[in-house]
Amino acid sequence: MKTSKKKMLLCCGLALLTGMAVVGAGFAQNAASQVKSLGGGKVLDQLNKAPDVNRQSTPDGGFGRSYRQQPPLIPHKVERYQITATNNACMRCHDWPGNIEAKAPKVSETHYVDRQGARLDKIAGTRYFCQQCHVPQVDAKPLVGNDFKNSVEVK
Numbered sequence: 001m002k003t004s005k006k007k008m009l010l011c012c013g014l015a016l017l018t019g020m021a022v023v024g025a026g027f028a029q030n031a032a033s034q035v036k037s038l039g040g041g042k043v044l045d046q047l048n049k050a051p052d053v054n055r056q057s058t059p060d061g062g063f064g065r066s067y068r069q070q071p072p073l074i075p076h077k078v079e080r081y082q083i084t085a086t087n088n089a090c091m092r093c094h095d096w097p098g099n100i101e102a103k104a105p106k107v108s109e110t111h112y113v114d115r116q117g118a119r120l121d122k123i124a125g126t127r128y129f130c131q132q133c134h135v136p137q138v139d140a141k142p143l144v145g146n147d148f149k150n151s152v153e154v155k
């Protein structure tokens with residue numbers, strides 16, 4: 001094929017494409033003018049209250065414990081606190097003395113004792129991953145019924 005012929009074919013192709021695009025845009029515009037908002041013509045003049053960022057939906061005074069040894073449930077959100085090999089974001093507020101300024105309860109003394117019973121100055125490895133034992137609490141309807149009774153209740 002000669003180059004001039006090739007060029008002509010390319011030009012025709014381009015012209016055709018442009019035409020299609022213009023027609024397409026016309027259709028789209030037509031369709032857009034027919035679409036109505038799901039809420040009708042109403043204007044939103046009321047905003048929902050911003051969600052509470054720090055607290056879970058806990059009843060006043062928290063949930064209490066179901067049995068003596070239960071790790072306390074977490075009364076705040078935890079999404080933003082990462083636990084990595086080099087940093088435990090929970091300990092910023094729950095380690096002494098940082099907990100004083102954060103007004104957070106210090107982790108229990110048991111959390112500084114290692115498996116051999118030695119008392120450490122930093123969180124024991126066995127307690128490093130807090131959410132193995134502590135979970136955030138939320139005031140949700142239980143998915144499954146539960147008739148657990150603790151040792152005091154069965155007496």
Ligand code: HEC
Nearest residue numbers: 072073074075076078081089090093102103104105130134
């Ligand atoms: C910015 C500070 C801060 C960080 C970070 C933080 N907490 Fe807390 N935490 C608190 C405060 C303050 C309380 C006191 C209860 C409240 O929210 O009123 C608390 C309460 C708790 C309690 C309840 C203790 C009890 O005796 O009832 C647990 C368990 C807990 N946090 C675990 C965690 C875990 C696990 C992480 C990391 C995923 C974490 N916290 C990160 C501030 C923090």
Ligand code: HEC
Nearest residue numbers: 069070071090094105106107108110126127128129130133
């Ligand atoms: C192996 C389970 C386990 C792990 C892991 C663990 N905890 Fe606990 N935690 C408990 C139990 C059980 C209690 C309650 C009994 C006690 O005081 O030892 C408790 C108590 C606490 C308390 C309440 C202390 C008080 O005096 O009221 C806080 C706060 C706490 N843990 C925070 C944390 C944080 C933060 C981490 C992670 C750095 C963590 N825990 C890791 C089991 C665990």
